[in-house]
Amino acid sequence: MGERNIVSFKESAEEMLASQDYEALRELLEELHPYEVATLLEELEEPEQLIILELMSTDMAAETLEHLEYEDQYRLLDHLEDTVARKIIAAMPSDVIADLVMAIHPHQAQKILGMVPEEYLQKIEYLMTYPEDSAGGIMSLEYIAVRERWTVERVIEHFRKVGRKESIASYIYVVDNIGQLVGVVSLKELLLSHPKTPISEIMHTNVVAIPVDADQEEAAKLMSQYDLLVLPVVDSRGRLVGVITADDIMDVIEEESTEDIHKLGGSKPLDLPYMHSSLITLFSKRINWLIFLFAVQAVTSNILKHFQSVLSSVVALSFFIPLFTDTGGNSGTQASSLIIRSLALGEVTTKDATRILIKELQVSAMLGATMGIVGYFFAWAVAGSVEIAIAVAITLFVVLVVSSTIGAMLPIIGSKLGIDPAVFSAPLITTVVDIVALTLYFNIATLILGIK
Amino acid sequence: MGERNIVSFKESAEEMLASQDYEALRELLEELHPYEVATLLEELEEPEQLIILELMSTDMAAETLEHLEYEDQYRLLDHLEDTVARKIIAAMPSDVIADLVMAIHPHQAQKILGMVPEEYLQKIEYLMTYPEDSAGGIMSLEYIAVRERWTVERVIEHFRKVGRKESIASYIYVVDNIGQLVGVVSLKELLLSHPKTPISEIMHTNVVAIPVDADQEEAAKLMSQYDLLVLPVVDSRGRLVGVITADDIMDVIEEESTEDIHKLGGSKPLDLPYMHSSLITLFSKRINWLIFLFAVQAVTSNILKHFQSVLSSVVALSFFIPLFTDTGGNSGTQASSLIIRSLALGEVTTKDATRILIKELQVSAMLGATMGIVGYFFAWAVAGSVEIAIAVAITLFVVLVVSSTIGAMLPIIGSKLGIDPAVFSAPLITTVVDIVALTLYFNIATLILGIK
Numbered sequence: 033m034g035e036r037n038i039v040s041f042k043e044s045a046e047e048m049l050a051s052q053d054y055e056a057l058r059e060l061l062e063e064l065h066p067y068e069v070a071t072l073l074e075e076l077e078e079p080e081q082l083i084i085l086e087l088m089s090t091d092m093a094a095e096t097l098e099h100l101e102y103e104d105q106y107r108l109l110d111h112l113e114d115t116v117a118r119k120i121i122a123a124m125p126s127d128v129i130a131d132l133v134m135a136i137h138p139h140q141a142q143k144i145l146g147m148v149p150e151e152y153l154q155k156i157e158y159l160m161t162y163p164e165d166s167a168g169g170i171m172s173l174e175y176i177a178v179r180e181r182w183t184v185e186r187v188i189e190h191f192r193k194v195g196r197k198e199s200i201a202s203y204i205y206v207v208d209n210i211g212q213l214v215g216v217v218s219l220k221e222l223l224l225s226h227p228k229t230p231i232s233e234i235m236h237t238n239v240v241a242i243p244v245d246a247d248q249e250e251a252a253k254l255m256s257q258y259d260l261l262v263l264p265v266v267d268s269r270g271r272l273v274g275v276i277t278a279d280d281i282m283d284v285i286e287e288e289s290t291e292d293i294h295k296l297g298g299s300k301p302l303d304l305p306y307m308h309s310s311l312i313t314l315f316s317k318r319i320n321w322l323i324f325l326f327a328v329q330a331v332t333s334n335i336l337k338h339f340q341s342v343l344s345s346v347v348a349l350s351f352f353i354p355l356f357t358d359t360g361g362n363s364g365t366q367a368s369s370l371i372i373r374s375l376a377l378g379e380v381t382t383k384d385a386t387r388i389l390i391k392e393l394q395v396s397a398m399l400g401a402t403m404g405i406v407g408y409f410f411a412w413a414v415a416g417s418v419e420i421a422i423a424v425a426i427t428l429f430v431v432l433v434v435s436s437t438i439g440a441m442l443p444i445i446g447s448k449l450g451i452d453p454a455v456f457s458a459p460l461i462t463t464v465v466d467i468v469a470l471t472l473y474f475n476i477a478t479l480i481l482g483i484k
Numbered sequence: 485m486g487e488r489n490i491v492s493f494k495e496s497a498e499e500m501l502a503s504q505d506y507e508a509l510r511e512l513l514e515e516l517h518p519y520e521v522a523t524l525l526e527e528l529e530e531p532e533q534l535i536i537l538e539l540m541s542t543d544m545a546a547e548t549l550e551h552l553e554y555e556d557q558y559r560l561l562d563h564l565e566d567t568v569a570r571k572i573i574a575a576m577p578s579d580v581i582a583d584l585v586m587a588i589h590p591h592q593a594q595k596i597l598g599m600v601p602e603e604y605l606q607k608i609e610y611l612m613t614y615p616e617d618s619a620g621g622i623m624s625l626e627y628i629a630v631r632e633r634w635t636v637e638r639v640i641e642h643f644r645k646v647g648r649k650e651s652i653a654s655y656i657y658v659v660d661n662i663g664q665l666v667g668v669v670s671l672k673e674l675l676l677s678h679p680k681t682p683i684s685e686i687m688h689t690n691v692v693a694i695p696v697d698a699d700q701e702e703a704a705k706l707m708s709q710y711d712l713l714v715l716p717v718v719d720s721r722g723r724l725v726g727v728i729t730a731d732d733i734m735d736v737i738e739e740e741s742t743e744d745i746h747k748l749g750g751s752k753p754l755d756l757p758y759m760h761s762s763l764i765t766l767f768s769k770r771i772n773w774l775i776f777l778f779a780v781q782a783v784t785s786n787i788l789k790h791f792q793s794v795l796s797s798v799v800a801l802s803f804f805i806p807l808f809t810d811t812g813g814n815s816g817t818q819a820s821s822l823i824i825r826s827l828a829l830g831e832v833t834t835k836d837a838t839r840i841l842i843k844e845l846q847v848s849a850m851l852g853a854t855m856g857i858v859g860y861f862f863a864w865a866v867a868g869s870v871e872i873a874i875a876v877a878i879t880l881f882v883v884l885v886v887s888s889t890i891g892a893m894l895p896i897i898g899s900k901l902g903i904d905p906a907v908f909s910a911p912l913i914t915t916v917v918d919i920v921a922l923t924l925y926f927n928i929a930t931l932i933l934g935i936k
Contacts, residue, residue: 283708322855336803336806353788358784374759380758403778462814
């Protein structure tokens with residue numbers, strides 16, 4: 033089979049649309065995966081998009097819509113023939129409809145909810161009560177739950193009755209008479225057991241579950257640590273209320289990493305991909321941070337002004353200003369990105385603060401000593417003065433130690449105070465380190481050069 | 485059920501170990517998940533670790549080992565009684581053994597391979613032929629394959645015979661007579677179908693598969709785009725050779741994001757978590773980059789030296805040096821982190837270069853105009869000179885435009901040349917921008933202030 037060639041599917045589909053060969057197109061669509069149809073739809077105009085959705089089976093059309101942006105999902109459902117749209121909506125999982133309804137304008141949401149089958153409405157309204165980044169916000173209601181005293185035979189019979197509608201059905205959950213989750217059985221174990229065995233004998237009771245109001249990041253951490261493909265969600269009384277599947281969690285992990293990378297780069301996280309973000313969005317996500325940092329960095333100008341007389345008497349001192357601020361920023365960024373990532377992955381916690389501080393002091397002393405030696409020879413070559421070279425070397429040593437320590441500790445302090453550690457990004461740390469470095473440098477230089 | 489309290493399990497286990505109440509400990513262990521036992525083992529000394537592994541069922545012990553570092557896996561298997569170790573190894577999936585054998589010293593690997601059951605050796609040696617970051621390197625051989633002409637009944641019979649040993653069994657793959665992957669059926673569909681139906685009638689033929697030599701990042705992308713829980717792996721002739729599961733892919737996604745974040749922070753990616761990395765590792769992953777950047781940044785010293793006479797006649801010009809270098813670095817970092825992440829997620833490709841360039845020019849002109857106005861008033865307040873204020877404002881505008889453009893384009897150019905875009909990290913972009921900013925500033929200042 034090898035890799036599927038999406039480009040060639042698209043070309044064939046476009047030819048069939050042009051020649052109105054809808055029978056061939058229907059056959060082609062049957063061979064495609066919903067994700068592939070979605071990427072095809074993204075390149076077509078609305079009339080063709082509607083033709084394709086109508087040619088597909090209702091289930092396939094429903095799955096295809098899931099892969100589109102919310103505004104496109106709404107637009108297509110709104111413009112499809114009413115009966116077709118209603119059928120597709122009835123085939124969409126309740127959590128997908130809930131996400132769509134919460135993402136679009138309330139007026140549009142009313143239209144969609146008006147096409148939802150009566151018996152689904154309650155489920156959707158229930159899902160809509162949870163924030164989109166909580167376990168409840170990403171869970172699905174399509175699980176199968178059985179009672180612990182049922183036999184394997186009865187469970188299989190129940191499964192045959194309800195399983196067709198529930199797309200997530202590799203595991204069957206066992207609940208007691210008040211709905212509390214007490215066990216889990218895989219379909220495989222069911223198939224391998226004797227029909228008369230009570231389910232309580234074969235179920236696993238060490239079920240890992242997550243509270244419905246927990247953060248989605250917590251769900252991602254649990255699933256990745258415990259190597260789970262499906263994670264059950266329970267309410268405050270331990271009752272099973274939904275399940276989270278690994279494919280949704282992959283999106284969460286990517287989303288959270290993207291947010292961290294954007295923050296580390298010093299802009300607010302974008303809600304939409306870069307190419308879909310408007311100029312004004314890109315501008316506003318970036319300008320606040322630039323102005324804020326400028327205001328903080330303005331302190332450096334005042335420090336330089338303060339040492340004006342030193343600067344005028346030995347202009348050569350100014351040659352090394354960018355080196356200190358840059359090197360300090362670099363080593364601070366290195367340390368902070370290592371610690372921020374370790375915090376995000378749960379490898380270190382705020383309790384490790386002292387151990388990290390000791391480790392960073394040692395590493396940064398090694399880095400500082402090396403850079404101090406490099407800096408000494410460089411400064412001596414450029415400025416031709418041993419005094420300046422000594423001032424540069426000492427400053428570099430201290431800058432390395434201070435910046436690494438600040439870089440490592442700021443995220444931990446932030447995390448302790450409940451501030452997202454990723455806010456302590458390269459730009460912020462650079463700024464803090466600049467102020468420390470310049471003050472230090474001019475004081476050392478004044479001392480060594482004996483300038484008043 | 486709620487969240488499982490790992491801390492309280494650990495305390496109970498330690499008490500039972502101290503009082504040698506092994507019967508109670510065995511019962512407690514049965515209630516724990518292998519991941520939980522692994523975190524418990526990490527806090528114990530070797531004699532206790534061995535007691536716990538011996539108390540557990542062979543399957544549980546095998547699963548627990550998977551969650552430990554390779555060196556610990558080897559040490560425990562080596563120090564366990566030979567018959568116990570052999571049983572545990574026989575219960576470990578072949579891909580887990582292959583990963584272990586490849587991670588440890590060849591001499592140690594020989595010892596482990598000596599304990600592997602004869603019939604497993606070939607599988608393990610086959611897996612060892614693939615690089616660890618390829619699809620073949622992360623795939624498992626524990627899948628079930630059947631022939632397309634078999635009936636549902638026969639498939640279920642086959643499943644009952646071989647399914648017990650294969651831990652990954654939510655899907656059954658269908659192959660033709662030369663082993664080529666032609667379809668997939670879920671266990672659910674099998675259960676819901678009439679026993680006499682040929683498997684070819686219910687199987688899905690639009691199977692998404694990945695070539696065995698593809699990169700693991702490619703596998704992660706496919707599974708996340710297609711929302712797959714299991715991805716089959718095929719050789720160059722389309723024959724099914726393994727499967728990749730979503731829990732392994734979650735680790736890949738986290739690993740790749742961590743690597744990107746470390747590179748963006750300007751250090752080589754760490755192979756081990758921060759706390760497990762030695763001082764010398766942390767030093768050597770960071771020092772090369774610091775020295776390299778220092779060498780590049782040294783150019784700034786030469787630029788300042790070149791404009792020495794300008795600096796001595798108007799010392800106030802030096803007050804704003806850190807502002808330019810920092811602001812340029814900040815906006816360059818913003819732009820590059822947005823683009824690097826978009827490239828990593830596949831949201832933009834190198835083909836979008838022109839569109840991105842136009843977008844960045846527009847956004848950065850807006851950012852530059854805003855910062856130029858802010859900078860004008862600030863410089864006027866600090867230096868009290870309209871000429872200097874104008875030089876600062878113009879420089880800031882140009883710095884913003886140049887740094888955003890460089891920040892956005894460098895990762896794309898790198899990607900085109902086959903260089904990992906994450907190398908174009910904050911520190912590197914800052915350095916490039918510094919050089920541009922300082923040259924510009926002094927030329928503009930010389931022009932406006934009329935200094936010779």
